[in-house]
Amino acid sequence: MKEQEATPERFAVTGRNRLRRRHDRGHYDHEAVYAVLDAGFMCHVAYVIDGQPYCTPTIHWREDDWLYWHGSSASRMLRNLKGGTPVCLTVSHLDGLVLARSGFNHSANYRSAICFGTARIIDDPDEKAKALLGVVDRFYPGRAVELRRTHAQESKATMVIGMRIEEASAKVRAAGVGDDEEDYGHPVWAGVIPVQTVIGTAEPCPRLLPGMGKTAGLAGYRAGRRLDEALLEAQELYESETETAEPVS
Amino acid sequence: MKEQEATPERFAVTGRNRLRRRHDRGHYDHEAVYAVLDAGFMCHVAYVIDGQPYCTPTIHWREDDWLYWHGSSASRMLRNLKGGTPVCLTVSHLDGLVLARSGFNHSANYRSAICFGTARIIDDPDEKAKALLGVVDRFYPGRAVELRRTHAQESKATMVIGMRIEEASAKVRAAGVGDDEEDYGHPVWAGVIPVQTVIGTAEPCPRLLPGMGKTAGLAGYRAGRRLDEALLEAQELYESETETAEPVS
Numbered sequence: 001m002k003e004q005e006a007t008p009e010r011f012a013v014t015g016r017n018r019l020r021r022r023h024d025r026g027h028y029d030h031e032a033v034y035a036v037l038d039a040g041f042m043c044h045v046a047y048v049i050d051g052q053p054y055c056t057p058t059i060h061w062r063e064d065d066w067l068y069w070h071g072s073s074a075s076r077m078l079r080n081l082k083g084g085t086p087v088c089l090t091v092s093h094l095d096g097l098v099l100a101r102s103g104f105n106h107s108a109n110y111r112s113a114i115c116f117g118t119a120r121i122i123d124d125p126d127e128k129a130k131a132l133l134g135v136v137d138r139f140y141p142g143r144a145v146e147l148r149r150t151h152a153q154e155s156k157a158t159m160v161i162g163m164r165i166e167e168a169s170a171k172v173r174a175a176g177v178g179d180d181e182e183d184y185g186h187p188v189w190a191g192v193i194p195v196q197t198v199i200g201t202a203e204p205c206p207r208l209l210p211g212m213g214k215t216a217g218l219a220g221y222r223a224g225r226r227l228d229e230a231l232l233e234a235q236e237l238y239e240s241e242t243e244t245a246e247p248v249s
Numbered sequence: 250m251k252e253q254e255a256t257p258e259r260f261a262v263t264g265r266n267r268l269r270r271r272h273d274r275g276h277y278d279h280e281a282v283y284a285v286l287d288a289g290f291m292c293h294v295a296y297v298i299d300g301q302p303y304c305t306p307t308i309h310w311r312e313d314d315w316l317y318w319h320g321s322s323a324s325r326m327l328r329n330l331k332g333g334t335p336v337c338l339t340v341s342h343l344d345g346l347v348l349a350r351s352g353f354n355h356s357a358n359y360r361s362a363i364c365f366g367t368a369r370i371i372d373d374p375d376e377k378a379k380a381l382l383g384v385v386d387r388f389y390p391g392r393a394v395e396l397r398r399t400h401a402q403e404s405k406a407t408m409v410i411g412m413r414i415e416e417a418s419a420k421v422r423a424a425g426v427g428d429d430e431e432d433y434g435h436p437v438w439a440g441v442i443p444v445q446t447v448i449g450t451a452e453p454c455p456r457l458l459p460g461m462g463k464t465a466g467l468a469g470y471r472a473g474r475r476l477d478e479a480l481l482e483a484q485e486l487y488e489s490e491t492e493t494a495e496p497v498s
Contacts, residue, residue: 016301041357041444042343046295046304052265053302055295057341057361092306094291094446097470103385103396104403108290112306136352146437147352154353177454184456188395189463193470194449195290197343204440205426207433214438221346221442 004028016116017167025171030065032170036113037062038235039228040091041139045069047087047119060089061138062235063242067115068122068131071159078161084118087163093228097193101179101186109192113170117163131160134238141237142217197227253277265365266416276419279314285362285419286311287484288477289340290388294318296336296368309338310387311484312491316364317371317380320408327410333367336412342477346442350428350435358441362419366412380409383487390486391466446476 006012010029019026027033037043043060046053060069067089078085096109122128132155136144177190201223202214217237220230255261259278268275276282286292292309295302309318316338320327327334345358371377381404385393426439450472451463466486469479 041346042341042359044293044295044304044306044339044341046293046302046337048297048300048302051297052335052365053295053297053337055293055304055337055339055363057293057339057359059357086301088295088302088304090293090304090306092291092293094476096449097290097388099389099392099467101397102403103381103393103399104407106385108308110291110306114304116301132352136355139346140348143348143437144352148350148432148435148437150352154351158353176452179454179456183397185458186397187458187461188392188397189453189461189467190457191451191453193451193467195446195476196449197444197446200345200443200445202440202442203425204438205428207428208439209434209436212436212438218348218438218442227343227444 011165011168013169014167017114017169019169019171022171022173025173027170027172028168032172033113033115033165033168034062035232036093036111036170036172037067037091037115039093039111039232041227041231043067043069043089043091045087045089045119047085059135060091061135063134065165066162067117067165068135068160068162070135071121071161078119078121084120084163087117087119089115089117089163093197094195095174096195098173098175098177099190099193100177101183101188101190105177105179105183107173107178109173109175109194111170111172111174113168115163115165115168117166119161119163122160122162128155128160131162132158137241138238139231139234140217141220141234141241142215146215199223199225199227199230260414260417262418263416266363266418268418268420271420271422274420274422276421277417281419281421282362282364282414282417283311284481285342285360285421286316286340286364288342288360288481290476290480292316292318292338292340294336294338294368296334308384309340310384312383314414315411316366316414317384317409317411319384320370320410327368327370333369333412336366336368338364338366338412342446343444344423345444347422347424347426348439348442349426350432350437350439354426354428354432356422356427358422358424358443360419360421360423362417364412364414364417366415368410368412371409371411374404377404377409380411381407386490387487388480388483389466390469390483390490391464395464448472448474448476448479
């Protein structure tokens, strides 16, 4: 894959996000990248302080080509950087262990998205208030309005960081064992051991008010379902409600 | 938590790994950090090239206080850095979604370990050969010897990166909803939606030789089991076999 300009459907391919290895597994279109991002609850954010890299797990959410996450130790640094700081935000899903007939051909099935951008503290009050409602509704459709309203000091104590995705790539392996042709006769078990992240049985708060059932917006998080499917569905619901509320003229 | 010297059981606490927020969730002892690392198949490695942070998902494995992983785009940079480069390697597990009665008290149950060190290419032939067997046996006890032997050019084509863990911390949240006292009367469902990463039914390679069943070392990866439990068990098996083979006098 050569370097390319961005198009309305695809991120630019540059020296920063171009895949060096396994081009066949790479994707640069928004759809592929968003599918990985939206299927995940947690991400890892890499940033640099005084030359030292940090890799912080946190919760992320997406609005179009913007990513948001909750403040981390990067926050201290960001306070002093009006222009923002370069970060790399990555979401990964493990889908299977791939056991081949040689050590070299062992692998994993996975989906990952790597996003580059410039992180900024979201401190505009309206933008921040919208983000704090958005993070609830994006995961739990329609929930924000049901909650006790956010106190001013809570909003102040919450750090929201955001960045526009400048460049990104997705990488996916979803295949069986790929052995060298001459190795298929080697006498050892080979195959894929699939892995899924699944939702368990909800544990209601012991102090729940009597008769307080789960609301319709939580129906997607049913026991036994794949978490990534529930998260993708919730994002779709969130986007369709946002569109209804704020039509783009 | 103040800064502290390392002890035989605990990593040093410094400005780099000290938890800034939620000290109550933090741990610096080897046991807590290793429990998170060993329960994971994938990690995220953060490193810096020309001031730009990168966050790369990859497979990691541990030998005592050393971490190893397969080469990534960092490899190109590392070739030119004889002294190694600072990295941060993080492993995270999502254990549950925590739905509170206010947006502010929404949270997640999780386990994470953040490790700092100086990454180096493992190019000593003996150390590299040992690592390439180790990565198979660490995940699949006893499997390396069953495989087609590694060709010299495969070993050459595989980049192994290693670092001693200089500093690390683990962070764990494993609790129910923590609402403000005055919010428990708010009429909304609250609770924990647990999440687990589980093993599915193995999919044998369609070209498996007749009668080629899974070997004893793969018994831990049975369908329905939690992946983290299987990985912890495999690491224990690996360590006990390594100790038998190479007694520390």
